[in-house]
Amino acid sequence: MSARTRAGLSDYPRPNVAVDIAVLTVVDATLCVVVQRNTDSEGVALPGRFVRERHTVEETVREVLELKLGLSPDHVRPHLLAVFSDPDRDPRGWTISIAHAVALPADELSDVVGEVAPVTSDGQLTSGERLLYDHEQIIAAATDNLRERYEDQPDPDNLLRAPYTLSELRELHEAILGRRLMRDSFNRRVQPLLAAEITADGQPATRVGGGRPARLYSKDAPPTATFGWRLPSAEGREK
Incomplete structure (x- = not known):
């Protein structure tokens, strides 16, 4: 390709990038996840945030913990789970989610912003309520990851x-x-x-x-x- 026809970065479409976090715990011998009510779309979803201009993913993780969940970003350290990039995953627009997960004792979530909801092994809320976007897939991946660790140690x-x-x-x-x-x-x-x-x-x-x-x-x-x-x-x- 010649220099005259070579495309620049501005010639490529750019997706939105978000960070979503699955916070898992066990309450009364039941696996649970923290979810939040989305007032704009009248649904339930994982806590998340779009990556702001000139912000890193790590900074956005801290922002989700502190601003969305009310947790200390200095004491809670989610790990990278997976990237969810289906172009149709978010009806609002093309959005890639850099999903993270963390498991915390139930007593550390007594003041968390959101609901500590029982969840099945395939990422469904036991209440039967559906989650927005592909967050059931994110929760399923998080619980799979958790089970792998608890099979081992x-x-x-x-x-x-x-x-x-x-x-x-x-x-x-x-x-x-x-x-x-x-x-x-x-x-x-x-x-x-x-x-x-x-x-x-x-x-x-x-x-x-x-x-x-x-x-x-x-x-x-x-x-x-x-x-x-x-x-x-x-x-x-x-x-």
Whole structure:
């Protein structure tokens, strides 16, 4: 192509660029996502923001956290999930979404701006209400990503406050994975990656629930430590 016919940047159409964030948590053994009411289009969507002129994606992520969600951008660090670029994904115009995801303990979302809504494994709200744009696809990708991590490590996103019992840890993994797990196999898999809590007098720390006292644990393994293979399902057995 000659210099006379070579196209310049201004000759190419430019899409809008947005950042959308899926904030996941577990409430009452149920996987949830933070959604917000969109008053302009009378629908529900993930919190997001268009990238402003001369702003970076990282700056926009911080703006969504602080301005849209009321969260501290210095303590909450979403990770890049995927780019969603279907030209028809947003009826308002050609928009590319640089989607991010983060999982936070439920108590850190007590003052979040939005609704903490139960969600299915395929990104649908359990209420049956549909999300705007392709945000169900973003949530589905975020939950898939979360499940991959929880198949591999004990509570890698620290959704449980230590110390906790093995039953509490297993129930968290079950809520995220969407299936029941074999109790004994799960315990054997996670115990080498945990530290048993000890009281001041050197005795095992326990918590009394509905039955006998249960040992308390916290994580005691490097971030690279894994279960080694997929967690076994209960397959109809009782917990």
